[in-house]
Amino acid sequence: MRAIAREAGVSHMAPYHHFADKAALIAAVAEEGFRVLTEEMSKRIAARGDDPRAALRASGIAYVVFAVTRPHLFRVMFGAEVAGMSGDDYPGLSEAGSATFAVLQGQVERSQDEGTVRQADSRSIGLTAWSLVHGLAMLIIDGHFGPEAMHPEGAEQLAYEVTGGVYRGLRESE
């Protein structure tokens, strides 16, 4: 808090007139982060509007690229403090988070409607897609995939490969 006030060139108590406490500030930052993430995923989907399954994959790649581009923000969004916040106390944050997931989920359902993704439980497929890109993003920014993966190009390449393996399995089969 004090560092933020310092950076803004203001007394150390000034931020408290805009945010109730440290948690409220963190919640606001995270909420904004979710909005930006939602937007970036939507943009990539729009760019591939003709092929829902390719758009789904593209939105997953956008998720990973976002994390690598703004690792600190991503960590705030999915850090312990935010995880401990009740949806009742921070409804804006809660809603922004849900909206992000809804983008992925909606794209799964569109692909099912189109027939390029099998008709299994859509929620389960959505969770799988989300888990995959979330884990990849986290592991990359934690440094577990080496420094090359921490640049946007490296991350995009890796996300492309990793989503590809699952992408295959999404098709109708049996």
Next chain:
Amino acid sequence: MRAIAREAGVSHMAPYHHFADKAALIAAVAEEGFRVLTEEMSKRIAARGDDPRAALRASGIAYVVFAVTRPHLFRVMFGAEVAGMSGDDYPGLSEAGSATFAVLQGQVERSQDEGTVRQADSRSIGLTAWSLVHGLAMLIIDGHFGPEAMHPEGAEQLAYEVTGGVYRGLRESE
């Protein structure tokens, strides 16, 4: 640090005679966490020794169950502080982390040898498997999948479902 000392019933500086500083203590905790995780995954693999691909899946489920059972430890292991630690400064931690991933990776390769997983780049498949269970674990303990998923049984069920979708896609095809 002071809370830890307090809990141990000792002066606030006593811990510093066992750990250089807060970072070193966190590193030690995380390292121990990785060892336990490695062990629990190995145990589940051993219980399914006859079917490598089923054992791979079981090790992933063990990963998720571990995270749900010890969410705070899991968060330390994959938190910002540990991510910022150089492998040169904390070789034990670095090695323990690699060992955990090696369990998953080894199981992928065993399944490929046996023929139940396709012969694509094993590293890429390993990364996919790790990302999937890691993301699932993180999202569950962040509360994004609801409170039911935060109990070991709920988490195991969810991990079973989610890994199932990918499990299908691992088979030889084309």
Next chain:
DNA sequence: GGCAGAATCTTTACACTGTCAAGATTTAGG
């Protein structure tokens, strides 16, 4: 234009944190 009330900011103070420095006590081996 002037003024009330709201919005914004400041100063001071407090309990708490991680860590340095210096000394005291306990423990183990020759």
Next chain:
DNA sequence: CCTAAATCTTGACAGTGTAAAGATTCTGCC
């Protein structure tokens, strides 16, 4: 038993989040 290492303690310091009280600046209405 005595020495040296291991372990613990007390005291201090700068930094943190935040409560309380007061000062300043802005805004909308007579």
